């Protein structure tokens with residue numbers, strides 16, 4: 001499992017060397033620019049060209065009933081430059097000759113897929129074909145019972161939503177042979193630019209004869225029936241499944257390329273992000289809308305996660321126009337502010353929009369002009385939206401291992417909540433930041449960042465710890481929280497933190513919590529009488545609330561002591577609510593200043609508690625800790641009202657600052673009812689070294705604002721941001 005940090009990760013499939021050639025600034029040289037080449041110069045093929053995707057997923061009775069010309073006209077109006085169109089799998093929308101490939105019962109002699117492909121080509125669009133292999137009809141089961149997935153009770157798996165269908169096994173001959181043949185036929189007949197496979201990776205565990213036999217051959221074991229990823233058999237199963245899907249991806253890709261060398265297999269959802277980083281030329285994030293309490297920035301978060309493995313390679317952001325709740329109203333339409341905000345979050349974070357619509361026959365048409373307005377804006381400003389180099393100086397680690405193998409230190413603790421809290425705190429602090437992936441901690445990927453944040457990155461391998469140690473030795477700073485590196489890459493607890501030497505503390509062996517009514521004492525330096533910079537903005541109080549869980553740790557050396565523990569005391573009856581221990585010397589933040597590098601470690605769940613209760617004091621402490629660790633000004637400083645997602649990018653001859661306005665009473669529970677503009681926002685932008693601003697525009701307002709340049713900082717006032725404003729600076 002330990003990743004090989006030195007290997008070239010995506011040589012051939014990724015479009016050749018150069019996919020990750022960066023001209024990113026080395027540590028301590030903020031925003032240095034040009035070197036030989038430009039990121040992405042090595043990208044070949046058509047993949048990087050499309051900027052606006054459209055997807056039409058036909059339903060079985062569409063042929064003969066829907067109007068292809070209506071859709072082609074719409075694609076033209078929205079200035080879509082690539083399309084994903086239904087071709088086959090569960091239903092074939094062309095006259096297939098593959099036995100058991102079910103032609104739509106409404107197909108007759110028609111070829112709606114072929115007609116749409118020809119129409120899109122006439123518009124100059126790229127076209128990929130959509131297949132969905134996850135289910136099949138009774139005649140398929142009758143002919144090949146072994147193609148159908150088997151439940152843990154040994155029964156063939158009937159489709160959960162449509163009992164006329166059977167769920168197929170993703171890891172057996174249905175996918176490896178039948179779907180391979182289907183895809184070969186589609187690429188051969190229509191010369192499409194790729195195949196996009198929806199639900200290609202299976203629908204839960206399968207206990208069919210092929211899975212049993214193949215897993216036993218690979219591992220010597222029976223298929224596991226436990227779900228705990230730390231169980232050795234389950235872990236082997238997960239690895240086998242990932243390897244099998246990777247093999248399937250490679251087989252499909254080889255088949256497709258043998259027919260059309262410029263085409264690719266594009267899975268909807270890779271086996272894991274690391275594999276996408278190794279294999280993919282292009283990827284699409286299938287995160288169509290928010291649901292429940294999903295914050296709107298979730299779309300930007302997903303974009304950043306994909307970029308952490310894809311780098312400069314293109315990432316599309318699939319969005320739907322309907323509600324994405326568990327009840328799956330697939331023909332529904334959301335409010336325009338909701339759709340605009342979701343797409344803006346993707347665009348501001350480097351994704352290219354991909355609208356998806358099911359059914360060629362429309363019932364509720366309100367979304368058509370909404371998406372048209374979004375896409376028209378996007379097309380008009382396209383040259384500023386090829387977001388080529390993020391200029392963020394802070395990065396948040398994304399650990400897939402931790403998500404898989406670390407269940408939390410106790411009931412109620414989940415590493416994912418630490419990440420969400422940290423994400424929200426960075427957003428509130430208006431810190432532009434990127435995400436980096438645990439499998440790619442190489443200097444070319446991480447040295448552009450001054451600060452690496454490890455938000456309860458619990459499960460880290462020795463090699464990953466070594467890569468982080470080397471980053472610090474090269475001048476990088478860290479902000480780490482809670483159980484970071486206390487577990488290995490398989491979720492096994494270490495005797496001490498893997499990064500104990502960097503954090504400057506050792507694990508004391510005990511985890512406290514959930515704690516009731518515990519506090520933190522904010523203390524001045526006894527020598528100077530002054531408070532540390534991490535307490536900026538908290539001058540008016542001697543204490544703030546503590547978190548809910550804490551690790552007992554032992555310092556390995558001398559530390560400042562700005563924050564100390566006030567232990568839990570009774571919260572009832574009210575007569576008893578007074579501290580039993582007024583003061584301890586147990587530090588609750590550990591700050592190491594190593595000169596070029598700074599390390600801040602918080603042994604309690606500041607980020608997780610922030611996500612749960614959103615205490616403004618915790619947000620401030622996190623912001624201060626990141627600012628102290630960075631020890632340099634932000635690349636963009638935004639002053640003004642509201643909650644804004646701030647991203648900053650460099651293009652070849654320009655730079656952009658995106659401001660996405662998240663200020664809304666429906667921010668944490670949608671959909672939005674209206675747009676609530678915020679402003680004015682005063683934006684100070686550090687220009688890349690050696691550049692001057694030649695022209696400044698606000699792309700949404702359509703104005704050229706006043707801009708003052710002094711000391712390499714351009715100051716622009718944005719009068720108002722409705723959903724999304726972009727400050728575009730020609731350099």
Ligand SMILES: [Zn+2]
Pocket residue numbers: 149150169170171172206207208209210211212
């Ligand atoms: Zn199976």
